[in-house]
Structures are given as C-alpha cells and as structure tokens.
Amino acid sequence: MEENKKAINETEAVAMLHQFNEDLLPKKFGKIGKAWVALLCAVFLLGVYCYIIQLRRGLVITGMRDFVFWGIYISNFVFFVAISLVGSLVTAILYLLKVSWRAPLTRLSEIIAVAAIIFAGLIIIVDMGRPDRVVNMVLHGRIQSPIIWDVMVVSTYMVLSILLLYFPLLPGISFCRDHLKGIPKWQKRMYTILSLGWKNKPEQYKLVKKAITILSVMIIPVALCIHTVTSWLFASTYRPGWDSTNFGAYFVSGAFLVGSGGVVAGMYLLRRFNPSYEKYLTNTHFDRMGKLLVLLAVVYAYFSINEYLIPAYKMKGEEAHHLHELFTGYYAPMFWSVQFFGMILPIIVLLFKRGRRPFPMFIMAVLVIVCAWFKRYLIVIPSMSFLPVQEIPEAWKHYSPTLMEWAITGGSLAGALLVITFFIRYFPIISVWEVAEEKGVSTDIIYKHLHEGNEK
Amino acid sequence: MKAMKNDLPYHKSGIGYRRIFFISIVIGALLLINNFTIAQDAKDSSSLSAGQMGKLSFTMNLSSLVSNGARSVKVQVSRKENKKTVIVNDVRSPFNLYLNEVKAYDASDGTGWIGKLNLNYEGEAVFVIPDDFNKLTAGLHEYTFIVKMDSDPKYEDAEETITIADAKISIVFSGEDSVKSATAILTAWKDSAYIPVPEKELKLCIKRTFNFLLFGEAGALTDSTGQVSGDLPMDLPGNTDGTIIIFGRLEDDETYGTVEGGISVPWAILPKKNPVTGRTLWSSGDNAPLVLVISSVVIIAIIWGTIFYLVSLLIRIKRLGKSP
C-alpha cells in the first residue's frame, strides 16, 4: 500500500474516496446480525431482571459473604477497565508514533473502549450494597480514598474516550446524514443533531485534527491512571496477593494485551460478516497486530513473573497459603490454563508468520480475552478465600458465583457488546478520511470531495 | 404517629417495604399501648396468658446506696429457670416504691407511696430519691423501703422490703505536697448523734470513668474511731482541670447498705491531651492532607480545563457549519 502514497492523482483519489464511501457506509443487518442483536438483548435483559431482584433482596443473592466479599462483579469491573485501555493504545499511542496502518483500527478500538468503560462504571454500581446512595460520593467524597480516585479517573477517561471517538466521527456522521437513503426519521434526526452542522470545511477539519492531537496526548496518562488506580484498590490493602508494589504495571500490561486481543477479534468479525471491509482490514493489519500482541504478551509475562516469583521465593505466611492455592491447590487448574492459553500459547503461535493469518489470530485473540477474564477472577477472589479464618459458616469459605450473579455479569458483557454492535450498525466503523489520508490522498482533495455522494 | 414513620429504617428506599411499614404501624400501636416496653418475649407472654397457666414467680433483690447524702434504691429482678438464674425484664406493670409503710403518700412526713417505675432491659430499676424527700425525712434515721408489684399478666405479685440505718462517710486529708494521705471516717446515727463505726471494711477509692480505682491497704477495717487511711497516689492523671474525686466506700453492708462519701481535690496531674487529629489519611474529607488536596485539584483542573476547551472546539465547529 505504501507505494501508492506519493503518486496519486486527483481523479484516482476522488474515485478512491467514492469507493471508500460506498464500502464503508453502515449497512442494515442481515439475518445473522439480527439474531446476534436479539441474543444480546435477551442476555442483557435477563441481567437487568436479575439486577432488579438483587435490588429488592440485597446482595444475598450473590455468592459473596463476609469472607469473600468481592466476587465476579469486581473481577468483571477490572476486566472492563482493562479492555477499555485499548482505545488509548491504538488511537493515541500509535497515532503519536505515526504508525501507518492504524487508521482503520482506531474507531473500532475506540468504541470498544467507550463501551467497556461505560459498563465498568455500571458494574461497579451493581456491586454496591446501596446503589441508591451513589450521590454520597459527591456529597461526602473523601479525596483520601482510592475509590474516589477511581471514580474521578474513570469518568474522566469516559469523557475523553467519547470525545476521541466523536471528533473524527463528525465527517462520517454528516455523510450518513446526507447520503443514507430510506432511513427512518429518528435516524436522520440523530445524524443531523450529532453532525453539528458539519460542512466539510477545511477550518472544521483543522479543529478536528487539533482536538485529536490534544486528546491523544492527554488520554495516555489518563488511561494509564485508570488501570493503575484500579490496581491500587487492591494494592492499598494488606491482603496476600494484592499487597504488591508491582500491581500497577502488572495490570496495565495485562490490559494492553487483552485490549489488543479485543481489537483483533473485532477486526476478524467485521471482515467475516461484511466482506467489503476486507480491503481495509487486510492481512497485513492482522500481521502487524499479531506482532504487537506478541510484544504485549511478553511484557505481560515479564510482570507476571515479577508478581509471582518473588513472593514465591519468600513464601511469607499468608502469601504462601495464597500461592499454594494458586500453584498447586484449588485454583491450580484455572491458574495454569490461564497462564498457558492466555499468554504462552499466543506468544508461541503468533511468533510464526502462519500463525498471524486472520483465523488463527482470531482464535488466539479469543483465548486471550477469555483467559484475561478468568485471570481477573484469579486476581480478585483467591486473595480472600482460604485464609485461615474461624467462626464463619463453612459455606462462606468458598466462593462460587450464583446463577444470578452470572446472569448479571453476562448481562453487562452483553450490554457492552450491544453498544458496539449498534454503533457498527449506525455509524461508519472505519474512518474514511483518516484511511484516505493514510493512503496518501492529499487533504485538499479530501476536504473537497469527501462529501460527494456517489449515487449518480 | 408521624414520628414513628420517620423512624422506619427503610422508609425511603421504597422497594417492597410497604408491608414492613404496615406491620410496623401495628407494632408501633401495640408499643404505644404497652408503654413502649420492647416486646422481646412477645411470643412467650402470649402463650402464657393468665388463663392457661399459673403465673411465674420471680425474686426481687433490693439494694440501697447513699452517696454524699443522695439516696437511691435499686431493684434487680431475676428468676430461676431450669436451675439457672435469668434476668426478668418484661414485667409490664410498674413497680411501686413505698417508704416505711404501704399507704398513700403522706405529704407531712414523706412516707407512703413515693413513686413507680419500669424495669430496664437489664432487669433493673433504680429509684433516685428526690432531694425534697431527703429534706422531708430529715428526722428519720432508719428507712424501710418497700417495693411492690401487682397485677402483671405474666408474673405473680411480689413485695420486698429493705431496712437501712443511717450512716455517712466523710473524708479528710493530711500530709505534705508530695506525700498525702486520705482518711475516711464512717459514722452512723445512734440515739442522737453520728458516732464512729469500727470493724467495717472501708475502701478508699478514686473515681475513674467506669469504676473506682482503689488505693491504700486492701481489705482494711475501720479502727475504733471508724477510720481507715491510705497514701494517695500523686502521679495519677485526673480531670482536665487537674482535679480528682476521692472517696470512701462501704459496700453492701447489712445494716447500712452501700454508703459512699467523697470530695473533689486538685492533686492529680493533668491528663494527656489527645493529639489534635490534623490532616491525615484517616481523617474526614474536609481534613485531607493538603498535598493530596492541592495536587488533585491541580490535576483535575488541568484535565477538565482541557476537556472544556475541547467542548468549546465542538461549539466552534458548529458555528463554522452555520456560517456560509
């Protein structure tokens, strides 16, 4: 693709733009798409229903008790925060590094980030015993508490992510407004309002570009913060497995890994269900992402080793108890499979060129995501169970999530997927002007011709 | 009833508490009728309604206290159940207290019915005899208190008497600045005057928050002049003004009941002040460490300032779209 960069004349470029526009306009869902939406809606609504029951009866419907008082809600929260970090990675870091193949991936990663961070916020409310009192955090907030830091940094990140999604989207929305035919009235109105009267003026583009640069710089520290602060929720306690100074880096590296896995899986599914994307999400993209995944997995492995090896060398009282459970005890099967399938196997497979083809990549990405979810489970739960505490009912000593808990957690995951799905349905998931720019179309041509429909 | 409503713990959260609310109104009404005796054993008492079974009997234990002239009588109620002593605290009808004889209140000499009261949750009730009575009964030097309880649905009627002879304890000090000793003198009314009582175990005490700290020789008996003395500890922290209450105490005596008498003296060392809890990580939100407050305010201001700037860019984009 790079050879195109210089020698592009105007007619070619305009034709290319028209082609892009045609390919990348959001399309109605087919049967599979509809079934997918219906499934997600069903799971999501089931989650909502169970949450209503939880509101009425209290957290007693979960498997949590005094002994293991944080469960899969919290591990799911950590998972969401982790996966949302990818927005900043692909959009901001790769943007600032001027990586040439990032343009088609930005919007996908940004919507994953937005969906995940929204549901991270929601799931933490689900975990609260008194969701009716969230407002206390504003009324009586204590700046000394890591939770308040987390609330601040998560909401900041949410706003920044939405902005970073929104600015480059403006030309796309206005294009949809002007060129999508036969759409219901509300959809048209939505486009009209959201496009902010975009006219494709060079001045408007300039502002958008300025905003993207500012955002890209700003979102990186905030993104690092969300996950670091989330790790502090654990690291600021005395519990074995949490009481670690390595936790921030460990969480962030894990988050980059799972986020990139999310983008790869998204890329694959987009291509699979809309072949016209294949031109934009090429095998090269997969190859590059594959290399990136290996790098991230290696970094993650480095921090994981730090996290477990040195405590295992010291074997401090409670810590030893905890590590024994992980390495050889109750949690050992889960622990080792997560390490192997979520880290070691992807590294091995993706080191080979053949492993970086779309389908094997997709499998690896799914493995990474699933293992990442269970990894969060292993970070959160075993630290509380198996400590030698007496005087509590036997049943409290082991935590296993109840069906309701699974349903609510599943509902939140479905909800996040639903947000992504609807976004793909109504907005262009690949940014035309950014892709065009990356392909060497001069900005003047883009400003002039991007907005032309090709319905002639 | 309005007040009750506000007390409901779940009143505000709204979901499904209507039933609880209704039940609580009913309970509340019951409580009102029952003089707010918390119906801990509600089940018990209904199954034991007077018609079916005999009433339960209980033991009253009376004790008297004279503290610097202020008199009080305490009733402790218990009963035996399977050879175990259990507290009785659900007697519904009040306990009446009489002085000298069971009759209506006689305003001329203060005898007769003095008052009534209910047991607390520990199965105890304390009558503090009002000052007025002490004045009225100044001529009396032997008090007979009668406590009566009747017509309770669950318990048999009961009556108990205690007779207390008049005694008092005074305290005097001697010695230098650094070594001081206190002497407590126990005297009791005999014929026409207070005379010393020998051979009684008199304790020298210092008042502390929950109890009293003993000093002097343990188990010392009064000598023929009714005295017991002991060295005062001079290194003890007292009240914030450097005072300390020292008293002598005769405990649970057959004739005199419990008698105590004492005085506040300025010989204690000043207590340590609690360290002023400044801005720490564990103080309240308004008392957060300044470094934390300033740095977070600065960071938030910078980031959100930029966010507002970005939003203003959106507005500019919109304006640009409008202009031709």
Next chain:
Amino acid sequence: MEEELNKPGIKTNRKDFLKKGLFAGSVLATGAVGISSLTSCSNNSGKKIKVLTADGKLVEVDSNVIIEAHPCCAAPAKESRKGIPGKKFVMVIDLSRCKHALKCQDACQRYHHLSGMNVWLKVFKMHDAETMAPYWMPKPCLHCDKPPCVKVCPVSATYKRDDGIVLVDNDRCIGCRFCMAACPYSTRSFNWEEPQYLSETKGAVYSPELGFPQKKGTVEKCDFCPDMLRQGKLPHCVTACPNGVFYMGDLNEDSVSNGAETVRFSQLMKDKGGYRLNEILGTEPSVYYLPPVNRLFPFKDVEITKENTEETK
C-alpha cells in the same frame, strides 16, 4: 455539656411516655451503683435532673432527656463523629483468663440485636504451630489509631473519633466493602440481606453509636458500645465475661476496669507484658493483649460452634 446531653436521639413519643409514665425518680439503667454513675438527684417541679457525665462532671439537664430504654445515651450521627471529649478509650484483653465461654459474644449479639451471621466479637482458637500451645483469643474491632479501613472509605461512612473509637454510619455507607478489604484483622461484616431483627429494634432511632437498627447493604462492626461509654458504663462484652477477660478504660486516666477490679493501665502493661496485634502493620490498635501465661483454665478444645449450627444459605 448540657447541649451534649440534650441531643441524644430521642423522639417526641418517648418524651410523652416519660411525662405520663413517671412520677418520681428518673429511671437510669445502671449496672454498677456508685458515684460513678449515680450521683443524681431529681426535682419534681423543675423537671431538671443532675447527671454525672462520662467525663466526671455533674450537669443539670432536663429530665426529659433521660429515658428508660437502652438507646438513651447514643448521640445522633453528626455528634457521634466527635467522640466523648477528653477520652481515649483502650481495651485490654487478658488471654490467660479466656476459656471460650462466649458470654461476651452472646451479650454483644443480644444488645446489638445482631443476627446469627453477623458476629462482631469473635473468639478464635489460636494454634499457630504444632510446637505451640493453643489458646483462645477474643477479637473485637481493634479501633486502630491509624485505621486502614477509615483511610479507604470513599464517603467517610466509617470514621475515627477523637476518643479513639472507629464507628460506621449505617445511613451513609454505600456498601462498597472496601473497608472490609482494607481491615487487616477481618473484623467487619456486611448486611447481605434485610437484617433479621428489625421488629425488635423498631422503636429505636438509629445512631452510629448504637449500631442498630441494621440496614441492608451496609457494613457494620464492633463499636466499643459508645452509648454505654457515654453513660460511664462498661461495654457489654466486658460486663458479660464471667472471667474478667476484658478491661476497658481511658488511656488519659491511665486506668482500666473489668467490672470487678480497676487497675492502672501502665502498671498492667508493665506487670503482664501487654502487646498489640500485628504491630508490624503500623495500624496502632487501641486493643492490647496480655499474653496467655499462667492460664486460669486448662485449654479445652471445642469445635468452633458458629460454624455448623448457624443456618447457611
């Protein structure tokens, strides 16, 4: 001072009751009769009554504020954040006297109307290594001077008072359970469902000093019975223990009492070698332990009962 005592959370209905139900004599709930709690005289006409406050001052208050029931001396939420002026409460637990009678726990459960699942005061069997001798260790909240639980609370629902007590405000807690994660001594419990004994505590006005009525979705823990302390009385566990294991006192007064005897705190520490739990964590607990030497009772192993008897859901 008068301000202080006039505030206790008493509602109109209780006042009415007092007017109707009593003629003479205030009804004070007293465990130990003595100057300590009872130098009070009532006056029929003026409705003024003298009360000895917890810091040893005689004050005159309206007789209406003194009520019969247990909740009489708990301060309302705002007041409860300050603590009792001039006090610094400490507890000493003498391990050599504990024989796992669990009377402390029973009393605590009863007076705080706790359901069987939420246990504030636990008695652990300590047997750290094969080579060591087992002993029983009661463990309330340690009311740390640098409490990690308070550090992390996002809404100041749990707070450290000037008198050393760490309390939880049930009306403010958002149920995030971060404090449970932060407490290194696992003392906190959570109301996972609607508390069981709501009806028992119906009339009571909630105060953080009282600890009841409990509320669903909030955290609770041992509170050192501040309502008792305000009356100059010992906490329930202290009075309930048949073996005098618990001592409670004021560090500023350098005295602690277990009900039967009162001793100087510094002397006790010196004579018996008092220590605090996990000093290495830097939490600086207000609860001191006396080592289990020269034990009064031979150690008799008992299955920890709570484990199986309570219903499990």
